[in-house]
Amino acid sequence: MSTSGPFSSTTAFCVKCGSILPLLQDFGSVKCYACAAIYDADSFSNIKFSYTIPFNTVSTLNNDNILNLDNPDGPVVERKCPKCGSDRMSYATLQLRSADEGQTVFYTCVSCKFKETENS
Structure with a gap:
């Protein structure tokens, strides 16, 4: 991240205030809603997200x-x-x-x- 601050973050959180950052838009930068820190798109190029959604098994009646x-x-x-x-x-x-x-x-x-x- 280009802005330094008290927080260290490798995900989409602001390093200045710790707030979650909005999604990267087509404009090439991200602006923190809370403290107005600006991050360029290159700061997020190595971040990968993976989601796992667990489902309960379905029992059948007989x-x-x-x-x-x-x-x-x-x-x-x-x-x-x-x-x-x-x-x-x-x-x-x-x-x-x-x-x-x-x-x-x-x-x-x-x-x-x-x-x-x-x-x-």
Whole structure:
């Protein structure tokens, strides 16, 4: 980087103030929004970025794991099943609605595999 300062940086951070720098434009230089330090495009020629996006594995349901009563689908809570009357149900939660609304809880009966949902 062409400007010296209290910070040392090999990525897209300003060495004067430590702020993240904007993306390099077609103008040939980058100007820090916070302290107005200017860096020429050659300062960024050796920087390489690599991104890794991890994904969860998808489990598939089949008759073997649907009917397996010894292996619940998730954590088990004391909740009465409206279908068979069992007092053990497993649950999973997802945020299906807006971020400012509660999550949706999916319950599965450990005995009969009856499923119900609750918006919390």
